[in-house]
Amino acid sequence: MSRLLWRSSRGYLRQHVWQVGLALLGVALGVAVVVAIDVANESARRAFVLATQSIVGRATHQIVGGPNGVSEEVYRQLRLTGKVRALAPVVESDVAAPDYPGWIFHVLGVDAFAEAPFRPYLSSAGVSPDNDFSAFLTQPATGLIAAATARQLGLAIGDRLRIRVGTRHQFITLVGLLAPNESGASAVENLLITDIATAQEILGLGGQLSRVDVRVPEGEAGQKLLATIRQLLPAGVEILSSRGRSQAIEQMIRAFQLNLTALSLLALIVGAFLIYNTMIFSVVQRRGLLGLLRIQGVTRREIFLLVLGEAALIGGVGTVGGLGLGILLSQGLVQLVTRTITDLYFVLTVRELALTPVVLGKGLALGLGASLLAALRPAWEATTTPARVTLQRSSLETLARQTAPRTMLLGLLALAVGLGGLWISGTNLWLSFGSLFGVLLGCVLMTPLTTVGCIRLFQPALSAWGGTLGRLCGRSVVATLSRTGVAIAALMVAVSVTVGVGIMVQSFRQTVVRWLESSLHADVYIAPPSLIARRSDATLDPALMQRLTSAPDIARVNTYRGLQVESRLGLTQLVAIDLAERSYDAFTFIAGEPHALWPAFQNEAAVIISEPYAYRHELRLNETLQLRTDRGEHAFRVVGIFTDYGSDQGLVMMSRHTYDQWWQDAKISSLGVYAEPNSDVDRLVESLRRLAGAEHEVLIRSNRTLRAASLEVFDRTFTITTVLHLLTTVVAFVGVLSALMALQLERAHELGVLRATGCTPGQVWGLMTSQTGLMGLIAGLLAVPVGVGLALILVLVINRRSFGWTLQIEIAPEILVQAIGMAVVAALLAGLYPALRMARTSPALALRNE
């Protein structure tokens, strides 16, 4: 294509700096949000993979046991047969470092003599002569941490690091530093490596291993070896593939991450609106020029490419800016994502952003792709420019109005496809989200005609309120539908997302509040501090427990033992409970007859499972569930399905009686204490705290405090959602601003006439402001049904499919009112500056010939 053609388009872009700037900003913001979420997700995933790699090393398989791990005797036997050489025992646990808030160390107890095939980074410890290996091997409570971590925490060899194991604080003397080369550095940041004996001692796991790492060759030889190993393993101990194990864990956060990605894509879609808006505006503006070019023999194809080229330029620059912005943004988001993952799933520390070429490339492709896609229609419009010079300003508008019904039909089609997609998507989350976008797209396409309808509805009122100017206000919105429609749709999408997410979160919260009220039955709850907010991962010291339960005024104590049971089927969160009869009411069953199921639960090999667990594993009442017990695999009958909002992975509950039959494990994770009637719960909490003493860090919370704390965690886990849809709103805001700026440019002449006719700047300002307010109002009104629809989809489809929860939908009127208010305010704010500029339109413009 001719260079001159490009020069003309460059000149145009340069003349419309504002417009182009806003489009750039919109794309940049959209891309930034997507990239930031992608980087945050990818960083979390990589941190997980790195942590897994550093912990699992090159083990192809792992021998795992029950709640107490694997007996070291199993390892000894395996080792002494000489049949398997690549074996490494591991004793591990996450521990908090109370002196360094936010730091969680993974104690990795290893047998250095068995390590070589597994964790090569440990060799870095060998290079420094400062490291005292003799002490590492022979002195209790010694360990190694990464040199970088030591620097960061201001620790040196010889210093003591305080850790909290369960409820108790201990000190580890650093006898060396680990300085793995190149890429290994971040993988070991959170490791506290000790001798295996040391780990057993500090974690109180005498005689037990967390697991045994195994390396078997690929192929038939490996299979044979695995079979040999299996034969040597006692009941309750199993060999699982490492990849399968970490995948099972990684699987837990997949739905969560997908939800974030989907939400971030919304921002990009809104950003694409801006490109669309800018390009269609530029085409309208240049119809004369384009007509001229066509006269001079420029082909339709060339015009098409010209417009697409401009979009690519804007999209490209905006995307590149968005990548930078996204990287900045991701630094904040990654913390939110990590926090949420740690609250909900597993301990995760991310200290490095995954700015991989793939992530950045994806951002680039999405940004450019969305820009080009958005420019397709404008480019096509441009090619329809007739080859003549006559400027027909309104022809496109007429077209927009004429095509509105067709667009509407298209919208209805998209809506139908979306809803149909939801119907058939089954458990496929991607398809569910795709359908959700389809529904949203449908609503967007329906916006222009609906807007026309709304204006028609408002017209009498506008006329009564503002006379001819009032009428002008409404009509201008319709007249410039190609732009106002886009702005209204963008704002509508943003606001409806706010409404949808708002209703979803609100419903969720209300459901959780109600659930907490009914399920937190005991008066006082005692638990060791947990690193994962929604799961207990530590146990109570037996002596401490005895002391506590001897407190006066205690009528009854429920005990809980939470553990993860692993099998080839994946991870299962199992809770063994010793339950007072009066606690039965704490459960709400969606399947199973409460009167009938409790005796079975207490006395038979029966379990009750939470709703998400049932959903996830497609389990129904009276079906059986295979669990790996210390006595081998055993089937447990499901006698009830209860509602639970504590874990999206789901829970299996078993009576302590049953548990003790199948597992050799006396540990208890937490207690629920019923006070004697008429005793003062606060005083009981006080006396329990006194009994706990200073050496134990244990959480003793009244029913009320625990509920508040649970809600706090709940709210924290939704912070990221809130932040995301706020960002989307910002993009939409830019969209409205951009649309209004476009209008200002385009209507300058008309406004000049108004001014010449005697409209004061104030009147023009009022006119423009009313117009933006009107647009905001329409967007807000449309957002209400769309938002409610979104909420229904989010709650009934997405949430259920992602997490298996049934939520009671609560539509608080204030959310709807707020949404409309927000739309109007956003529009007014966005309109503030353009209106001001428009008000300043010189009436002389009216005299200027075009």
Add this chain to the structure above:
Amino acid sequence: MNSPLSREEKAAGPNRSQAGSGRALIALRDLTKVYQEGERLQPVLRQVNLSIHSGEFAVLLGRSGSGKSTLLNMLSGIDLPTSGEVVFSTDRGEVNLTRLSERERTLFRRVHIGFIFQFFNLIPTLSVEENLLLPLELNGRTGPPARDRARGLLEAVGLADRARSFPDRLSGGEQQRVAIARALVHDPLLLLADEPTGNLDLETGQRVLGLLDRLTRQRGKTLIMVTHSPEVIGVADRLLRLHAGQVVVCDDPAEASG
């Protein structure tokens, strides 16, 4: 050539104009306008002194860029001169536009001035009638009387049946007729017309000019028109030529159109 302007009317013009000649509607005193173009100062008007009488039909001539539009801007209070005064004599006494604020000038304009543009400049989103109602509303005139007034003028320009149409449904000539009606609807003291036929074919242009002349003269309106049309030059009361920043009054139409 079939001129739309009758000799009689032409003859009657100056007489009437002379009848009111005791009163100058507009007085321009030492009007100077200098534009700044980068570093350079570009004087467009240099100490122009001119009186326009009430009821007069003045034609403003001059080459492109001679300052015709600038002068119109000064006359309508759209723009302020660098120095000098623009004084209107209204029934409430003299008004010096240069002493008024932007807002006051706008309010003055909405009452006393009507515009006719080369490109008609009707508000596309308002119907023909509404376009006429707008100036009335701006002057606080609403309701049936205002509508009657608008209807009256539409009838006068022969477009009563198009009252509900939108401008884009009208031909150029029709649009300009609506524009004339709009310029007159609020009964201004002064009409400013900027090449009103510049965008019309000859025949339509002549018809529009005839209408404009008839209506303004009928109503005793003062009209200042920028144009190059020889027909107009023939019927104007006075020909003003802008040249080198000065207004030269020329009596010879031939010289004027040259």
Add this chain to the structure above:
Amino acid sequence: MKLPPFLRIAGILLLVAVLVGAGQWYLAGRAFDDTAAAPRLSLSQALGGELAGFARADRPREFRFPDDHGPHPAYRTEWWYYTGNLKSAAGRHFGFQLTFFRTALKAPTDRVERTSAWGTQDVYMAHFALSDVATPRFYTFQRLSRAALGLAGASAVPFRVWLEDWSVTGETAAGPSVSMQLSAEEQDVALRLRLRPEKPLVLHGHNGLSQKGAAAGQASYYYSFTRLRSAGVLRLGDEEFQVQGLSWLDREWSTSVLGEALQGWDWFALQLTNGQELMVYQVRQHSGRIHPLSSGTLVAADGTPQTLTSADFQIEALQTWRSPTDGTVYPAKWRLRIPGEAIDLTITPYMADQEMHTLIRYWEGAVRAQGTIQGRPLAGDGYVELTGYGEKKAGSAVFGRLS
């Protein structure tokens, strides 16, 4: 005499090395060399400090059997060193080495009680090598383990030394003489032997006190079974061989042996056709001269030992062999003369490449001896160990620091 300075280095280097991983000896060596210039804690200081609580081989002692077959935890290092030459029924020749090293991490006085069964005071290292002369192929394997949880260790009664499933177990319960079952298997190689002493054990040096340096305590306790009648099964891949031959056991324990910088040493152990056994070693100094404390023992057919001093024998290298791995040049053929006994032997390796690819690189291989004693033909089989060849600088740096 087997590897004493090496093992002393190993006492510390082992800890580095286990973490570095097998086969990265060079890397670790270089790292040490690089840090040698830094005025940091010197290895010898660390070692010296830790030597404090250990017993020293500083006086002759009364050997007590079977107790002394077991471990001596009061001393820093100790080993059970089995070598031997075997023949299959069809006459295929094999050499083997199976060695268990014990290194104490802490002096007995510093030991801390551990509640975990994994708590350890000793580290065991074992080397297993097989020379298949016919192919010729050389197999080497190495293992390391803590002496805890029954993974590795040693005991006197019943006699047993083991590292995982490599083990030597005593058959007889009491007395100085003991028949043993040797068993080691890794990958393609599995060896099961029954070892029966044909002669009583021999105390080397001065009643078992083998002086290595001038100062008191620079010595080890050293005894050997020089002629162990061996028979058993060797599996090599899918093939199985009934093998028999003669083996040799060296037992040595000490705390600090050497007092000066050494380059390395050459050790010879030969079982001769005339019923005699000969053990000699020469310690090479940096100057290239042979250290005067080099010595040996000649065991008569009736088992009577005769101590040889460095003046009593001469060893002359006749050929060299270049290691394909790193180009290290080892002597590969010797002339060994004991003028006092009129013994003149030419010693030839059964195969050239018997270089140990273990944590510590050395050459340890089966050899054949041929020559004369007092003019009459004399032959025999045995083992030679060559240390301190190649990477002179690193070696010397490590040795230097040890002194």
